[in-house]
Amino acid sequence: MIDGLDRFIEAINSTEVNTAGAVFKLCLSMLLGCCVGMERKRKGQIAGLRTFALISMGATLAMLLSIYVPQAYLGLKNGDPGRIAAQVITGIGFLGAGAIIQMKGSVRGLTTAAGIWMVATIGMAVGVGMYTVSVIATALILVILVLLEQLEHRIHVGWETRIIRVRISGIVNDIEAYRSVLSDYHVQIVNVFVEYDYEAPTTRLNLVVLAKNTTDIVTVFEAIRNLNPTQAISLANQVSI
Secondary structure, eight states, rough: OOOHHHHHHHHHTTTSHHHHHHHHHHHHHHHHHHHHHHHHHHHTOOHHHHHHHHHHHHHHHHHHHEEEEHHHOTTTTOTTHHHHHHHHHHHHHHHHHHHHHETTEEEEEEEHHHHHHHHHHHHHHHHOOOHHHHHHHHHHHIIIIIHHHHHHHTTTTOEEEEEEEEEEESSSOOOOOHHHHHTTOOOEEEEEEEEEEEETTTTEEEEEEETTOOOOHHHHEEEEEESOOOEEEESSSOOOO
């Protein structure tokens, strides 16, 4: 029993690729990937448990393959253990790009994309036998995704840049009233884009503002509507002029 355990520990710590060590590394990378994937799925992200587990295992297998090729085929002229593994970093960028969703100027999924890249790197670390580093890196990812998010909400870091679009009947030459109303709701105007349609006549205001994510936008819209005859008000994340 003890001899078998010693042989297993020796196998998983060996610098050469062997069956026992490879299976252990794949299982460990799957477990670490699942830990991060579970947190992402809890936040409603498309990339979840299975996606992160597969990414981590794939990176581990690529690392094992990188080590195994020059190990098994010593006669190869270009036996570079890092050649296959290096392509993982490049290839994982396509998966990260797929996790980033852009909808009407709102970019979402950057954190998930960064998580995908990090999990792939962890899988590679498992492949070369850096078990402790891999586990610690996974724990730090969870700290960033869970605890730092709670800290952001607690210290009210949640200020966001938004664009309030207003379409007004008539030509408006003075926006100080809008600046004053927004200030009452602790919304700061950062920039203003104005478009005049003299035939209609209509004024289109794009107010780039800085506001807390807890701001009651409906109340703000009602206050803005009462300033001038207003045709439409909308909230966006990107100016379109």
